[in-house]
Amino acid sequence: MAAFVVSNLINVRYLTGFTGSNAAVLIDAEDPGLDRICTDGRYLTQVARQVPDLEAVIERNCPPALIEQARSAGRTRIGFESDTMTVAAHHGLSERFADAGIELIGISGLVQELRAVKDAHEIALLRAACAIGDAALARIIADGVIRAGATEREVARALEWAMYRLGADGIAFETIVAAGANSAVPHHRPTDAALADGDLVKIDFGAVYAGYHSDMTRTLVLNRAADWQRELYELVATAQAAGRAALRPGADLRAVDAAARDVIDAAGHGERYVHGLGHGVGLEIHEAPGIGKLAAGTLPCGAAVTVEPGVYLPGCGGVRIEDTLVVTDGEPDLLTATDKTFTVI
């Protein structure tokens, strides 16, 4: 007689809709009547509102409280999320339940695998999040925010403010605005450095809408472009198109990564492309499946993923181009619609 305790908060949200900061869910293998959600007293009202269909256990430390529920119903084999539970928390559970005849069984990535395939409702929310990103970038470009003299921080804040005004619930991750040599730092944090004519300006950002994240990168050039910038851009754009074209249901994840990487390798810039091609996106900004050189497995139909190759020339500048797409039976569904042609702004 087995049950499963889900303690990863994103998985809890996925399964129940609960958005509090402390929770776990008990899923019984045989009797749905034993299913429970646990959270603490701060969320008494919220859990009743968000999860009316599950009986709530109100305790601070949820996994032991739920295991106790399962034990009292005669369950002896209890699965737990070994990719979420810490060694210390597991040690505590082992000490508490060892004498009660409970066997704890580590399970990894199960709910994450379910989450990798989006249903129509989730795709609609991702599409809305991506549309906010597109509209926000268009807005700040129309408003002349991206100009020589503006600081990276100012551009980042204006973009975030535009996303909020367009209905975002939050910012998907720390917005990256990286100008000039800073664009060669893949995950640069915006500084008070001012944008200057001739700079590559790399902007990587996203919105959260109803819990779902968008993710897009565009790289522009300010006022006048050098040949090396144009060539670098065309190389990355070609690689990115190859990566997008490789998004087919059942495709080997490493083969998808290679489709884009081979283009950059062939141009002699393989060493300057220091990350994977992309990642799943949904309730988390980074989720399954990861698309990289060391990825294992294949791309499921319905996966929402980014395709984001980049080439970074230290001291000079870098280009990254990133879209969010959904894998379908036909062409991948492009959720980020902002133009990708080389743009001098």
Next chain:
Amino acid sequence: MAAFVVSNLINVRYLTGFTGSNAAVLIDAEDPGLDRICTDGRYLTQVARQVPDLEAVIERNCPPALIEQARSAGRTRIGFESDTMTVAAHHGLSERFADAGIELIGISGLVQELRAVKDAHEIALLRAACAIGDAALARIIADGVIRAGATEREVARALEWAMYRLGADGIAFETIVAAGANSAVPHHRPTDAALADGDLVKIDFGAVYAGYHSDMTRTLVLNRAADWQRELYELVATAQAAGRAALRPGADLRAVDAAARDVIDAAGHGERYVHGLGHGVGLEIHEAPGIGKLAAGTLPCGAAVTVEPGVYLPGCGGVRIEDTLVVTDGEPDLLTATDKTFTVI
């Protein structure tokens, strides 16, 4: 011969200043020359800039890479952070290093305990973060943002925007603006509900400045106050003052919690105060020490903590009053300066 692998990213930042999203640090018990930081290729430039004094190992999966470094230097006993490392990650390390004669030793809360005591530089950053919060709230009040007809979301966004304009690097946590009956939900998320005359308006928010978080809650009444609102406010204010007065070096954490809780219990509202008194604040919004009924230990001098009792009357409204303070040899140092007298706005 022992070494310690720190894989909690906040602890890594505390020890080294590195702010990337993937890293770990190796600290040798005897030879500082063996100390290393590990991160992946995305952060090659950043790690050199932020951590010039430590040799960097560039690998995707940092803990095994650092244990390998320690092993090759003859270390056999390797500490790891058992309150950060997942059961699955630990299982992977055990499998990889079992035959290499490596003993993995779980260590919990060690760096967090160091972090609980702030030095003068950290206190200055916390003070700056709190000052941004004070000024932002004053700004939106002066601008008439908190008015009947405004939505919770609009108030939250205006407050966040004000913090950014005042120099915040980020928002400390999801801003809470809860009006009317929503104020009875301790961790309410702002909705499109409009503020109305006679509403309690609970605002819990903070800024991030150079990595350090501020945390403050104020509860106001819109236009006209009822007697029950005034009485509830005075009760919570009295409890909060008692909690602040109990902040002494060496004080038992449960006694600090009780100092405020006893006031609310005596008024018959103990059941409506559903959370602890406060928490440490620093590089994380919630860190050691926790101040609650089940807390263990004492308050160190130099701890930065919140004091935030609340009483929540479901369906009617709630009041929470929260400050961030630093424990000193004398009076606690109040970092959040916004007035706490009952305010009808």
